[in-house]
Amino acid sequence: MRTRGHSAGFTLLEMLVVLAIIAAASLLAMAAFNGGMRGMQLRSSARDIAAQLRFARAVAISTGEAQDVVIDPKARSWRGAKGRSGSLPGDGEVVFTGAGAAQFADAADSEGKGVVRFFADGAATGGRVRLLANGAGWDVDVRWLTGEVVMRRVRDAQ
Secondary structure, three states: OOOOOOOOOOOHHHHHHHHHHHHHHHHHHHHHHHOHHHHHHHHHHHHHHHHHHHHHHHHHHHHOOOEEEEEEOOOOEEEOHHHOEEEOOOOOEEEEEEEEHHHOOOOOOOOOOEEEEEOOOOOEOOEEEEEEEOOEEEEEEEOOOOOOEEEEEOOOOO
16 A cells, blocks of 8 residues: 655745745845836936937938927926927936037027027937936937937946
8 A cells, every 4th residue: 555655846836936935036136136126217207308309300301491499407397399298207307418408590499498400411419418327327418510419328327
């Protein structure tokens, strides 16, 4: 007569506990490496700005008319081609380097605002939007000759 013995292996419950521990450790590691939620929000905002700048360039090329993207660091907002608009992160620092809105004749109430103008040939006035928070940051650069929009992490942001 055979008796039922204890079989070697793991139970389903043990496997699920191990998977839950691995998942929790992975989430903590991702948060540590990426700067947490605030870092992800900062990166997402930089991506949004880069996408809108690229869109304005594409509209300028396709329509043959100059297109402006107006950045307002004080109001934490932007306004772009075809009436698009949005907001910048509420915390941290927003710095625009480039042409001021006052330099363009059609820019009313331009105090403190910056403009990147894209021309029909794809060129631009150039500029940089820098988003900083908690020692981390992202630059969105527009190259003046080509109008290319490049996003990169800021090293040693202060």
